[in-house]
Amino acid sequence: KAGVTQTPRYLIKTRGQQVTLSCSPISGHRSVSWYQQTPGQGLQFLFEYFSETQRNKGNFPGRFSGRQFSNSRSEMNVSTLELGDSALYLCASSLWTSGQETQYFGPGTRLLVL
């Protein structure tokens, strides 16, 4: 079974621009979560989508948004980019089974803001 895929893998943007990242979950998985990884803050939870609804949200400003489509694919958008948004953005998908969820991660999108 194919794993979680993320596109693009690398991205360079300038301050003030916006960016959209894409994530395709493992087939059959309905939950998609996004995390930001930076050297200073480590791994931080952004948000989670389940059946096209945002179910959980971390402590990030409103510039960070996301959505999920009917096929469970998800996108996240960052508007008005700041230098501090440079990070590895990781997507994870999961299948809820018996209350013991395991999240499987994609390779990430590395975003550099100049």
Next chain:
Amino acid sequence: GNSVTQMEGPVTLSEEAFLTINCTYTATGYPSLFWYVQYPGEGLQLLLKATKADDKGSNKGFEATYRKETTSFHLEKGSVQVSDSAVYFCALSDKDFGNEKLTFGTGTRLTIIP
């Protein structure tokens, strides 16, 4: 709120040495516990997990036991190899449906020298 405290790195060991990476957690209820590994330039890979007290997760020679009395989930391996060089993350998630976000430790960088 939930938190994970992980052994500070970096850790450098010789090949075939015994490895322990400490992890303790703070959580309400009885979370699921995970170890993820990140190789250079890649996303996170699930290494092992445990979902209830006294469970032992194991994979690729790595083991960790869910200790409720000490709120710990230490990672161990009897004989490390150069290929084990990576960053290791301890994480927990609540089991409540709709709140399965992962809370991560800061990561421990492990380097194995031949």
